[in-house]
Amino acid sequence: MNDTVRVLSTLALKGAIHGLAGQYQAAGGARIDADFAPTLALLERLRAGEAADVVILTREGLDEVAREGRVAAESCVDLARSFVGIAVKAGAAHPDLSTEAALRAALLGARSVAYSRLGASGILFAKLIERLGIAVEIDAKAQIIQQGFTAEKLLTGEADLAVQQISELKQVGGIEVVGPIPHALQTPAVFSAGRMAAANKPAEADRLLRFLASLEVAPALRESGLEP
Incomplete structure (x- = not known):
């Protein structure tokens, strides 16, 4: 046209x-x-x-x-x-993300974490869990998607936490954005x-x-x- x-x-x-x-x-x-x-x-x-x-x-x-x-x-x-954030299904408890130690505990305590393979957020998150020394534990229970919105895995019950750019998390209804990963741990x-x-x-x-x-x-x- x-x-x-x-x-x-x-x-x-x-x-x-x-x-x-x-x-x-x-x-x-x-x-x-x-x-x-x-x-x-x-x-x-x-x-x-x-x-x-x-x-x-x-x-x-x-x-x-x-x-x-x-x-x-x-x-x-x-x-x-854009900052990378973490979301939960609407109505679920919000984990503490205020410090590096709190974030580490939240990730380890989740049944499963959804993140993206190809997006900027997934690249950052993969490096972050390596830095935190929990990559093996997180990836053993992760839902890693090739593309699309990680928060959709919250709605299906396949993940407790979804990691993605906050603007991408907000594209999915029925979820709540808990907040950003601590700014000291990420470059926007x-x-x-x-x-x-x-x-x-x-x-x-x-x-x-x-x-x-x-x-x-x-x-x-x-x-x-x-x-x-």
């Missing part, structure tokens, strides 16, 4: 993009046709030749495809920061956007990038669990 801009985005921005799409179109922008997946999965698709006008990835992922010439480096903008992910070098709609891509980086979208980003 001539009035559509194609976006490939990390899952962390799914709630924000869905919330902003109508606002953007009402302001005269094109309809946003967005597809969502973890950054590593999107990098594979981009390198396999999948077409888009705008891509939203972790800053590291976007820098990679910009260096490869797939994204116009001058178009790249940072959109939001920065999510950034850029125009594909071979974009079919370069002007519309640039307009969308300006909108996503503007102050007017900050409330929607915060509502979705991100920090502008």
Whole structure:
């Protein structure tokens, strides 16, 4: 469609993009046709030749495809920061996450922990449990998903705790976000956007990038669990 801009985005921005799409179109922008997946999965698709006008990835992922010439480096903008959090099924007891020792005890005390294999949150969590010295114990009872939302495992009863970007946890109904992993134990992910070098709609891509980086979208980003 001539009035559509194609976006490939990390899952962390799914709630924000869905919330902003109508606002953007009402302001005269094109309809946003967005597809969502973890950054590593999107990098594979981009390198396999999948077409888009705008891509939203972790800053590291976007820098990679910009260096490869797939994204116009001058178009790249940072959109939001995101922290990894932990959720439980609605109504379940909230574990203490306030300190490293409390987090360690909560993870060891859970019957099962769900985390993602390909997402930025899963990469951080895998390193974290190694650092805490509990990787063997956690992985022996973990529900590790390839992509999608880890909190869905809370609803099926397959996990007691779900670990993912807070903005991704908030995409699942029937759960409660307990809070972030202590900030001292994590580096926030920065999510950034850029125009594909071979974009079919370069002007519309640039307009969308300006909108996503503007102050007017900050409330929607915060509502979705991100920090502008």
